[in-house]
Amino acid sequence: MPFGLLKYGLSSDYPVDVDLPPPKELKPSYDVVIIGGGGHGLAIAYYLAKYHNITNVAVLEKAYLGGGNTARNTAVIRSNYLTSEGVKFYSESVKLFQNLSNEFDFNVMYSERGQLTLAHTDATVRSFRQRAEVNKHFGGRTDMIDRQQIRELVPSLNLDPGHLPVLAGLWHRDGATARHDAVAWGYAKEAAKRGVEIHQLTEVRNLVIEGGRITAVETNRGTIQCGCAVQAVAGHSSVLAKQAGFRLPIISYPLQAMVTQPVKPFLDPLVSSSALHCYVQQTSRGEVVFGGGSDPYPLYNTRSTLEMKESLIASGIEMFPFLAKAKLMRQWGGVTDMTPDYSPIMGESPIENYYLDAGWGTWGFKATPICGKTMAEMVASGGKVPELIQPFRLERFANFQQVNEMGATAASH
């Protein structure tokens, strides 16, 4: 019998890797309080500790780490957006993702598969040309490809789905995927190692604002003073902002997704079609993940509906007809904080020392590293907004300077 089996099988004393220290009482005061323990909140905490030596930080999470949209998205990483502001920002994120496993010494299963977006109309082909050129200008690897090239890339794809034949594709070589919950855990582990406190099951009940500044946060476990606070709560951004006394240009819609049982590998790239409102990828375990457009009306609820599943499956089968026999394994939804221009809101809020990491709608996961890094830089500097995220400030709506990413975002993630 192997010695290890005897040794650890008969003893209650065996080596345990502790990634997160056990929970402790809240301290009366922190320099920075981050509300929301998803990928974004944890990334901000990590970069604050790593680059700015700010470790008197608490991350407050009302449930468990990464239990919100961090682990509900379809884990698409890409930077083939339309605007120069968007492309610059998301490209930096892709670069950080590429090195994340090494940085954490923790495998986030980053896998560069490339992303293929399909055009079914002339208008989409034109927008693809523009996106390809903007991407190349900023060093991205994005090209227009024709039907023959698409066929070679994804032989199993149906190029003539019903009334919408595929005309061309936008082939984004930098497109990738990663294990989304591992990204959150990696940030949590490394942040905790540097002294950041992560408090799960800690719900923020009220924000104490005095003279235009946030001074304390009331939670179900007591009140804590704070030097400043950041909200990173995705679908519930408006609810928290209301407690701080202001409104946001955000509407919360559910987004539903689903996954089949594992099948043998047939699909390497991530494939999406905004005309069919469907994007498809095969995970490293062989499951086929389907995501689609948001629900047709706002709701703070993660329930699934038959109508959305029906339309998503119909589109998925148009793209890959042989999947008609595949069995669904799971379905789920997340509440997404949609902005009018499909770009995020980062930076200052009407409260002086209260910062926003919101409006991430259906595009938040791919921005986790760069958002964390730039938001940490801003928090550390006492509110100076880094150049990279200047275009995404809340003020852009009042100034009519929106960053329109609708075409490059809607149902193509």
Added chain:
Amino acid sequence: MKIMNCPLNGPRNISEFIHGGELKPMPNPTTCSDREWADYVFYSDNTAGVITEWWMHVASSYWFLAERHTVTDEILRTFDPQEIFQERIEFAVEEKRS
């Protein structure tokens, strides 16, 4: 299929309707500031709870109001806009002739 009760057409499948956004007072576009207009156009209460919102029955192009709970998705009441709007709202901007 979720059912919505249209004040004009009775109970119908919710897929026959489109959502038109929360009911909010419109500032006068000719006199309000840019900031007020941006607030009206882009910002939202996005309330988690009971709200009053616009809906349209697509087949009959009929706009009406609904009270709905945005957490439970329960439709509490639907009613004709005449309950709130007694007179027509004019959107046309008076042109200045030089």
